Amino acid sequence: MLILSGCSGTEAAENALSKVTGKDPIQDNLLNYINEQLIPLQTEESTLVQQFNTQLDDPSIADAELHDTLKEIIPVYKDLIGRIEAIRPDTTEVRYLHELYIATANKQYNAMVQLQAAINNQDMNLVSEANEKLEEARRGDRAFNNALNDLSEAHNIVDIPSEENQ
Template sequence: MKNNVLGLLFFSIVLLSACGDPVGEDLDHYINEELASIIDLEEGVIMEYESVVGSNYTNDKDLYIHLEEVVLPMYLDFIEQLEAINPETSEIRELHEIYISAVNTQYNAMVKLLGAIDYQDHGMVSQSNQMLSEGRAKIREFHNEMDGLIEEYNVEFDIEMNDFE
């Protein structure tokens, strides 16, 4: 009987160590499978957005058309795919919600920019820029939180996530 108890205890320890940490496993799955499968779409959105703003800005009409016909539909597709991700652990769900909030803030900023162009309202342009700044701050928060979890759970990953700027 003593051997059976020791055997059961040994088996339980081996089984538990083989299972790993649920948060670490969820983080690994979240980064290396879920985010990895959609990160190219986000990078495409960023490239398309940057192709019509800042030093690439030509005029309001081109900006408006490109935002409406290219950038926003791509970003909406990315958001839908991002929101379809459902992490298993509360720690990774909380992290994920930061990211969702960030990209929704940025999407809404771009929609506001369309309205600003429609109404030729410089105040709305300022509001849009402020919302983009808030979105970038939330993305930095997401990255900082994710980096902390990566270090805590010793997760390795192959993707590179860029801040939306």
């Protein structure tokens, strides 16, 4: 497990409040968001997406088997999205970041639902549309990770190996 921590310093990226008080509310909010809210949900989401991708990427999987997997994953993923959307970061910067995450999770979910409908209806056009949504979700994931890295860097948040990684 990876734990993130803030570093104090006088880097130009620190905001005005940080320079005056030594505290950075964005850093505090981002650390809480990552460590307490995001990591547990991302772990669960990663498991679901990996289960989906394993089925999707296996050419020997029959449509019926993929359909059964989607039937199992979709309700769990929908519940997960509800918990993701319930997160309310305190700062504007972290809220913006979280909105990127919500949008990406919803694109992934919608692609799964559309693929399930495509299998039900034997509709190759829906399969193509679902694949486009999956690609949008991948782009959204990259945008989220880039924004997370930028905001973390701007507020002096660094990776600290936890005891499990040592």
